Amino acid sequence: MILGTDGPDIGRLGLGCMGMSYAYGVADQAEAVATLNRALDLGITFLDTADLYGGGANERLVGKAIAGRRDEVVLASKFGILADPVTHRPAGVNSSPSYVRSAIDASLTRLGVDHLDLYYQHRVDPAVPIEETVGAMAELVEAGTVKHLGLSEASADSIRRAQAVHPIAVVQSEWSLFSRDIENEVLPVCRELGIGIVPYSPLGRGMLTGAGPRTEDLAADDFRRTLPRFDAENLDANLALVEEIRAVANRYEATAGQVALAWLLAQGNDVTPIPGTKRRKYLEENHGALDLVLSPADLESLSKLTPAGTRYPDMNWVAGQSAALG
Incomplete structure (x- = not known):
């Protein structure tokens, strides 16, 4: 399936790799590599990483896992959010043309590949006109180190301005029943311009599965502790909504997470969610959503769910990027 008018040839479901190295507590590297290989075995070939995740550790992990299987992979990475050298948390943005050129070289080295199938600007840099950034990204296409260009969490105006410089194949943004x-x-601008949509966190950072731990049980450094929807005053209300999703799932002999993914897949053939997981068990569960077709009535009722709390504590998308994960 071609994603968008000028996008990569991918399936209906990809794999977000961030949690294998970053943000969600301690990861098992051997299980992560096994999960990546199992994804390819299942035909989930669209793998999403970024130079931010673990300060480059996630790119190295993905590179290790796909060594010998590069031809099976549609490989995407991102640049533009600077990582704190100690915590690896976001510490600013840089999308200057010179940084674009250095970032791609570093990513290719960590991944052990000679090109990326898709390269995203991770967040729009307010200090650099997007035309300059995309112009530098276009040079990478001309050089053969990148095949397609993407934007992450860009506004409708930024998307239009970027598209005027070079075709944008994909826009990645958080999109789910709760976002x-x-x-x-x-979404309307992407569809007008023929740009594919890649929803990240389609399972609401695990909340929509109904199987995640409560906030107090999360690791001390788990990113979700910073998210308003996991706050004590919002969590119970949101989990009550998840029970409504689970009730729908029970009628289909499915899981709540599969219903959440099936709802998103039903939004259009130009949509390829990238649920993240670091375990084969949940990868296989997510894959099962491809066979689930929800009724129009269920799609409508699910669309009416309204969660408590915003998706990030800071929705201004300014330098500092306290919310820039995904």
């Missing part, structure tokens, strides 16, 4: 804001402006 619907791209539907107002970003």
